[in-house]
Amino acid sequence: MFPAKFEYAAPSTVEEALALLKQGNGDAKIIAGGHSLLPLMKLRLAQPKLLVDIGRITGLSYIRTEGGNVLVGALATYRDILQSPDVHRGAPVLAEAAHEVGDPQVRARGTLAGSLAHGDPAADMPAVVLALEASIHAVGPDGERDLPIDNFFVDMLTTLLGEHELITQVSIPVQSPGTGAAYLKFDQPASHYALAGACARITLADGTISQARIGVTGVGTKAYRPTAVEEALVGKAPTEDAIKQACQSAAEGIDVQGDIHASPDYRAHLARVLTRRAVVKAAERARG
């Protein structure tokens, strides 16, 4: 199908975009790559009255390293991320995960900021930014603010981003020595959405795990950190057994989803397996 009727505007500045959003009075949506929003609009699950296309705003597709962080502009695509020396140096797992998103055509249009603003429960990037302790820079009618990632994903397709706000940048701390990260996913073969995906960032000190951050996607109504797993890992030597033990609770306390692609039991199982494998790989890389 094609979308329901809407008005379209392509502002040239962030200020113009914000003004248009406000004018839309809750019925306007930002479009950048459009590879989450347009599929929904084509199924008429989303019917915004006004699309504000930020794709013509210059100066938002940068990726650079500054102040100990890799800064990713709102319009940087997954393809840009994959080709970025700054990402490969400072946050290599972001490139690893970007390579897993969708397919090559999708990666040429989709943006990291767009994925986070959209908050699909099976998208890859939310799990990655949770594990990497990213922060989101948003601008809105009340000014600019930095949103820490931990409570950003509230529910299915619901984030802390305000109705009239726009993400301009995602900031990821440069990976420190002694730290390794990995992203693994089990995808639905046609859409490539995650039936489960796990990103782990592990720091080793004196041969034991001193820090563990994990993001899991595809399993619940939003990407989440399995904090029980993280706590169980800290202080342990990264042996196969210790990791397997710790990852048993990867889906505990989560409203695990079932659909035609996977039952809740299977998703919970995938969560445990992928979390374990991601932690093992991240710990190997931390030893580096």
Added chain:
Amino acid sequence: MTQVQTLAEPRSHSVAVTVNGTRYTRDVEPRQLLVYLLREQLGLTGTHVGCDTSQCGACTVLLNGTAVKSCTILAVQADGAEIKTIEGFADASGRLHPIQQAFWEEHGLQCGFCTPGMVIAIDQLLRDNPSPTDEEVRRGIEGNLCRCTGYQNIVKSALSASKKLSGQEPFEKPELQQAAAV
């Protein structure tokens, strides 16, 4: 008599695109998808609509040199862009592009519905990675679904095309030249 209430029509937008080297200007509704601009307003029906879910890749075109799914782009988003569709791959004299020649020789198609999208996805792949492995080809066409072939000959076609493009093998398979000579 019942009054029928109609929604106010959204403003139509003028879109200028250069497709296969020719510039066109058309008026579109904001909701018009690029694939329909190409097919219905420009008559370039080589680009196909195969699904409703942005999965199948039959709509793949080159937008400013990069392979994208034209069913998931609004015509208005493509204003000012350079587009290459499958119609732009054979040269002016009708000589096939090496990728098309490879599909012919390696039997890379049956019904042909996915083929334009496959050729363009492979064009992108080979520009990014001129000597891909079998696995890299399979990953490179992840955005393109085929219901007929089981992908084997599509992969063979891609690998053959990479050899033709790098000059390792001639444009036309020698065995075919000999067969034609008999």
